[in-house]
Amino acid sequence: MADRFNDSLRSLYLEWTSRMQGDPNMSIQSMREMQESWQTVATEPLGVTYEDVDIDSLKALWCIPAQSNPELAVLYFHGGGFIVGSPMSHRKLAGHIARAVGARVLVIAYRRAPEHPFPAQLDDGVKAYAWLLEQGYSSDNLVSAGDSAGGTLSLAIVEKLRRLELPLPGAVLAISPGLDWEGKWMVNQANDKLASKEVIVGMGSIAFAGGSVTDPLSNPLYADLAGFPPVYVAAGGHENLLGAAEKFFDKASAAGIDVHLDVADERQHVYPFAVGNDPEADRTINDFAAWVLPRLEGKEPETACSDWRDEAATTPRR
């Protein structure tokens, strides 16, 4: 069935993997530059503008859709094993999410490993979350979102905020979350063209730098999930981390939380990157938007639509 869509993401992963295997001493800098091309598989999201943000030296990018509900915002953690990736590699993906949800998305340029081992990434996330609260957003109207290692962070921040006794976000989006740093639940070692067990375990060992990989902050699969806000998990049918995603769904369901698992047939790690070019990527982003809107501060999607979709509200609530 692979001929049903042009799997440009799979091709990109095959190329990266081939280059990394051909150059085992590839520098971190070269890996980062190579993986900036993640953005090439997505289309430009129409009607989205961008704005640089500086949160006390933490750089971030606002992705601002033309139709934006000023009450809502998404805090986005990009993926890349805590080591690679940036707001630029994820700009188009975040822009499409902003369009679908009808809200600003803040993609943060958190400090990356190995220069800054975990939990620097999570600490930067808390800093951005606190800044969003300062801007006037209600926590119930904030979404914590991310992909891959950013999906780890989008869930881990809930545990961290709980420990800090800060208000939790209204919902979480975890795309292909990194919830298996031990490589215990890998299910697509042959089909996954990027995130092999060796790559995931290896990146985790760099990022955690000897720290625990089973701490609930490193891997929220080990957290007590009771009391978590609603969580939307997306995973590709051909990715290794599907096993951990299913494990998370089972554990979250057993803990009684509002959790949704979206598995996209035959797709690779972080398949929504191909948004605009792959119908399943588009469907997941639209399904997430339809799922999350009624869960934010009890807002009904139809109310949201009639209230603000006709206005080009592009400034955040203060």
Added chain:
Amino acid sequence: MADRFNDSLRSLYLEWTSRMQGDPNMSIQSMREMQESWQTVATEPLGVTYEDVDIDSLKALWCIPAQSNPELAVLYFHGGGFIVGSPMSHRKLAGHIARAVGARVLVIAYRRAPEHPFPAQLDDGVKAYAWLLEQGYSSDNLVSAGDSAGGTLSLAIVEKLRRLELPLPGAVLAISPGLDWEGKWMVNQANDKLASKEVIVGMGSIAFAGGSVTDPLSNPLYADLAGFPPVYVAAGGHENLLGAAEKFFDKASAAGIDVHLDVADERQHVYPFAVGNDPEADRTINDFAAWVLPRLEGKEPETACSDWRDEAATTPRR
């Protein structure tokens, strides 16, 4: 006086040059990936949206400012020695130009050397120019623009269109244009931290692949400039190609064409890249906008302002 501004572009060039000298066998692919970081020195242009374009397999990016005169458009050729660079490396720069002029900018992903030697780049430019005419733009309202090797192309397309007996654009913007493939007029070998004589002559020899470097299409300094539309040339005071820019200005003036030379004190090659972070970059872009608007189809800037600056016209004229 170098402490008057934070010269992030100079720092970036020093880093690239150091890496290229440390890795003389750096692959073309790695060079391209490295130089995508050109975009890091610019701020996000506010209020600009983007749209993918496919012109019969030639990919391009529309940069669409919130306030856009639907009669005008800029065809933009990115720089990078015909070898590196892309619409993504130049997105923010093009977006700032779009904002300043108040018109859409089309950045084309022309075929790059060495896979596609010159004049593939120019042929793609003509294809995009013809497509713009098909969209309903009047040639008098089109600007041909570019930087570095893209500045070569922004001028060379005039000569090419003349040979094809097609209508010429209303004006040309050439930022740090590549007009010295022989290395005859280099003036800042010590100060220029990227475009040394060796780099410029070397990139030219790859791109032209044995073809003439003194043909008017390869180097418009050798063209008969009489009959050219108005040309705005910008060059950095610390760049090697300043010499050729001055030579072009002298020759164009002698040919009686409407030419303006903007030299920015102590600046590097393609200094407008630092737009938003360097006052001279901002000044040049604003000065260009003020210069070009009255030259397009005799349009008065004040008329333009009152006619369309209040409307959010974001669709091109059909």
